[in-house]
Amino acid sequence: xxxxxxxxxxxxxxxxxxxxxxxxxxxxxxxxxxxxxxxxxxxxxxxxxxxxxxxxxxxxxxxxxxxxxxxxxxxxxxxxxxxxxxxxxxxxxxxxxxxxxxxxxxxxxxxxxxxxxxxxxxxxxxxxxxxxxxxxxxxxxxxxxxxxxxxxxxxxxxxxxxxxxxxxxxxxxxxxxxxxxxxxxxxxxxxxxxxxxxxxxxxxxxxxxxxxxxxxxxxxxxxxxxxxxxxxxxxxxxxxxxxxxxxxxxxxxxxxxxxxxxxxxxxxxxxxxxxxxxxxxxxxxxxxxxxxxxxxxxxxxxxxxxxxxxxxxxxxxxxxxxxxxxxxxxxxxxxxxxxxxxxxxxxxxxxxxxxxxxxxxxxxxxxxxxxxxxxxxxxxxxxxxxxxxx
Amino acid sequence: xxxxxxxxxxxxxxxxxxxxxxxxxxxxxxxxxxxxxxxxxxxxxxxxxxxxxxxxxxxxxxxxxxxxxxxxxxxxxxxxxxxxxxxxxxxxxxxxxxxxxxxxxxxxxxxxxxxxxxxxxxxxxxxxxxxxxxxxxxxxxxxxxxxxxxxxxxxxxxxxxxxxxxxxxxxxxxxxxxxxxxxxxxxxxxxxxxxxxxxxxxxxxxxxxxxxxxxxxxxxxxxxxxxxxxxxxxxxxxxxxxxxxxxxxxxxxxxxxxxxxxxxxxxxxxxxxxxxxxxxxxxxxxxxxxxxxxxxxxxxxxxxxxxxxxxxxxxxxxxxxxxxxxxxxxxxxxxxxxxxxxxxxxxxxxxxxxxxxxxxxxxxxxxxxxxxxxxxxxxxxxxxxxxxxx
Numbered sequence: 021x022x023x024x025x026x027x028x029x030x031x032x033x034x035x036x037x038x039x040x041x042x043x044x045x046x047x048x049x050x051x052x053x054x055x056x057x058x059x060x061x062x063x064x065x066x067x068x069x070x071x072x073x074x075x076x077x078x079x080x081x082x083x084x085x086x087x088x089x090x091x092x093x094x095x096x097x098x099x100x101x102x103x104x105x106x107x108x109x110x111x112x113x114x115x116x117x118x119x120x121x122x123x124x125x126x127x128x129x130x131x132x133x134x135x136x137x138x139x140x141x142x143x144x145x146x147x148x149x150x151x152x153x154x155x156x157x158x159x160x161x162x163x164x165x166x167x168x169x170x171x172x173x174x175x176x177x178x179x180x181x182x183x184x185x186x187x188x189x190x191x192x193x194x195x196x197x198x199x200x201x202x203x204x205x206x207x208x209x210x211x212x213x214x215x216x217x218x219x220x221x222x223x224x225x226x227x228x229x230x231x232x233x234x235x236x237x238x239x240x241x242x243x244x245x246x247x248x249x250x251x252x253x254x255x256x257x258x259x260x261x262x263x264x265x266x267x268x269x270x271x272x273x274x275x276x277x278x279x280x281x282x283x284x285x286x287x288x289x290x291x292x293x294x295x296x297x298x299x300x301x302x303x304x305x306x307x308x309x310x311x312x313x314x315x316x317x318x319x320x321x322x323x324x325x326x327x328x329x330x331x332x333x334x335x336x337x338x339x340x341x342x343x344x345x346x347x348x349x350x351x352x353x354x355x356x357x358x359x360x361x362x363x364x365x366x367x368x369x370x371x372x373x374x375x376x377x378x379x380x381x382x383x384x385x386x387x388x389x390x391x392x393x394x395x396x397x398x399x400x401x402x403x404x405x406x407x408x409x410x
Numbered sequence: 411x412x413x414x415x416x417x418x419x420x421x422x423x424x425x426x427x428x429x430x431x432x433x434x435x436x437x438x439x440x441x442x443x444x445x446x447x448x449x450x451x452x453x454x455x456x457x458x459x460x461x462x463x464x465x466x467x468x469x470x471x472x473x474x475x476x477x478x479x480x481x482x483x484x485x486x487x488x489x490x491x492x493x494x495x496x497x498x499x500x501x502x503x504x505x506x507x508x509x510x511x512x513x514x515x516x517x518x519x520x521x522x523x524x525x526x527x528x529x530x531x532x533x534x535x536x537x538x539x540x541x542x543x544x545x546x547x548x549x550x551x552x553x554x555x556x557x558x559x560x561x562x563x564x565x566x567x568x569x570x571x572x573x574x575x576x577x578x579x580x581x582x583x584x585x586x587x588x589x590x591x592x593x594x595x596x597x598x599x600x601x602x603x604x605x606x607x608x609x610x611x612x613x614x615x616x617x618x619x620x621x622x623x624x625x626x627x628x629x630x631x632x633x634x635x636x637x638x639x640x641x642x643x644x645x646x647x648x649x650x651x652x653x654x655x656x657x658x659x660x661x662x663x664x665x666x667x668x669x670x671x672x673x674x675x676x677x678x679x680x681x682x683x684x685x686x687x688x689x690x691x692x693x694x695x696x697x698x699x700x701x702x703x704x705x706x707x708x709x710x711x712x713x714x715x716x717x718x719x720x721x722x723x724x725x726x727x728x729x730x731x732x733x734x735x736x737x738x739x740x741x742x743x744x745x746x747x748x749x750x751x752x753x754x755x756x757x758x759x760x761x762x763x764x765x766x767x768x769x770x771x772x773x774x775x776x777x778x779x780x781x782x783x784x785x786x787x788x789x790x791x792x793x794x795x796x797x798x799x800x
Contacts, residue, residue, distance in 0.1 A: 079549070081463055081494060085657075097675075101495060105474060112491050151471040154476065262489075263491065265475035266479075266487060267479045285487075400490070
């Protein structure tokens with residue numbers, strides 16, 4: 021297998037982009053990444069595209085050639101392939117792009133992710149998001165993603181004494197970070213009393229525990245590490261790309277306070293890269309619901325099981341804490357949640373951090389970053405370890 | 411890159427499978443392929459899954475871990491990844507499985523494809539299929555897949571003098587072949603007067619020029635060629651796996667009587683495998699509409715541009731003709747069209763042909779097979795060359 025590097029990164033602003041179409045935002049992100057990598061379209065070998073539900077959201081399947089075409093690259097007849105795994109679609113597309121370059125069949129590949137969640141009503145958008153849970157065992161009985169994560173939160177509180185205030189702190193942290201991110205959907209700071217006092221969505225989760233439904237796109241350019249310096253002074257090596265899955269329905273899992281897919285994907289990634297959680301300085305984790313951040317920090321190996329709440333509340337994962345610093349982008353809560361774009365946007369943020377280009381969000385001395393992208397309630401987990409090549 | 415072989419193949423019957431769920435048929439095909447390959451679940455490294463529109467058809471996205479889970483493999487937390495490209499979803503999934511094994515990261519991989527088209531009304535199913543054309547430039551103005559292929563047929567008749575009877579002959583041929591295939595959706599023979607006299611769908615295409623909307627699933631097991639003989643006496647080598655794309659909307663194409671994506675994917679595949687069209691004895695080509703078969707035979711290089719009609723009507727591609735023998739499975743018209751499963755089912759048929767297990771459909775001396783899978787009106791084309799390893 022060849023070593024694979026990230027040569028460039030780009031993204032749109034996340035938010036309610038009512039004035040811009042799916043194809044427009046896909047192109048902006050992709051071309052942004054190509055300009056950043058100083059790669060011309062003549063050098064491209066293929067495109068991967070992460071997207072959850074364009075069929076349901078904008079009545080358009082088969083979107084990978086569409087985006088390529090509208091980017092003005094249709095006449096080159098490049099391979100263009102869509103990958104889907106709910107909220108993990110972006111990171112899965114990155115995994116496929118990584119394999120394409122690692123195999124030697126492709127050299128330069130653009131991996132993008134996009135979703136247009138706000139072209140439908142909030143209710144319809146929420147239903148479509150819930151199609152990433154088990155339709156026959158969960159959704160037909162009325163379960164939605166927040167209600168399922170709400171059950172996980174209740175059980176986590178019961179088993180480990182996790183406090184409501186502790187996971188509320190995740191949202192406060194995310195908005196603090198996102199306030200410094202010009203691409204973020206929400207750039208306002210919020211307070212603990214605001215999170216605790218927000219209207220309930222699925223108790224104990226309230227409005228401010230839940231990431232929004234957003235529009236947005238993000239992209240990176242991949243290539244073989246051995247030629248990366250032709251394109252960039254700071255190639256970022258993909259030290260590991262690992263995917264793991266679990267049962268879709270919560271009741272079929274071994275337990276619900278651990279997401280085994282996260283545990284497996286992280287352990288495999290650290291083993292392959294010969295690194296440990298303590299080697300990571302900066303991490304983007306999947307905080308679609310505040311409780312998910314705590315569960316993920318435990319399952320990724322950053323804190324022991326059950327200790328996520330107090331450790332998070334202690335400020336350990338904040339800027340300047342013992343680390344790793346988490347969700348400097350603002351995470352899904354503040355930067356936003358365009359499902360298929362999330363996993364790529366996480367990597368865009370890590371690229372900026374590892375290059376030292378994250379401005380007032382910068383984590384000093386960041387050498388190893390981790391991206392953690394989940395689908396549904398964790399039936400898919402993807403972990404990428406990214407390393408600055410000095 | 412490692413050489414990749416197909417170790418086993420399996421599929422369900424295609425048809426209106428109202429008594430069986432999406433997950434059931436996915437499992438039947440996958441386990442069938444594993445039994446055929448004599449691979450146990452403990453040996454699996456990952457699963458790829460081709461599917462066009464489960465989100466719209468059965469309100470379920472995120473289906474790759476779902477199928478894995480319902481197959482009883484959830485507890486192994488394997489990677490499971492869905493790939494989508496309209497009617498080419500199956501072959502795209504095979505391309506990704508091929509890269510996964512070729513890269514060296516994965517050894518044994520199951521690649522499946524499934525679609526459940528008949529759980530919605532025919533009208534809704536047709537709308538969903540048309541989501542593989544350009545929504546903003548074609549579908550909102552009323553264009554559907556058959557009407558777009560109907561335009562291609564009219565233009566082909568105008569430019570090359572292709573006769574209505576010539577492409578009608580494709581359907582007669584397909585049903586003749588499909589009558590020998592126990593898994594086919596339609597096993598009845600049909601006559602030329604029947605095709606010509608059938609009700610119009612989008613003139614010049616009538617009811618019997620259009621493949622049905624079917625339910626069904628198909629799967630293959632892939633592994634490195636170097637260890638293939640541990641699993642099978644007749645490994646089938648993937649000599650080439652190539653994807654190409656084009657503009658989605660017909661009016662943006664260079665011309666509409668040539669599908670450039672087919673030309674490109676075929677030329678790349680033959681070049682990579684150092685073979686020529688004349689080396690192929692058996693081919694499964696994408697005949698979603700009868701005219702598509704003629705256009706494809708030209709664009710794949712089997713006959714010169716414009717000669718598809720008379721060459722097909724001459725019986726050249728029939729059993730015992732000069733060859734290659736085309737669509738021994740019955741093709742999409744007779745074997746059926748469960749979109750995401752089509753590209754894998756083509757490969758299942760070729761595996762049977764190359765192993766010499768195709769019974770009264772057998773093409774004698776088949777050594778090299780070609781599978782050609784299209785998305786939409788040809789914005790995606792995937793060509794696989796499969797070779798019997800003696």
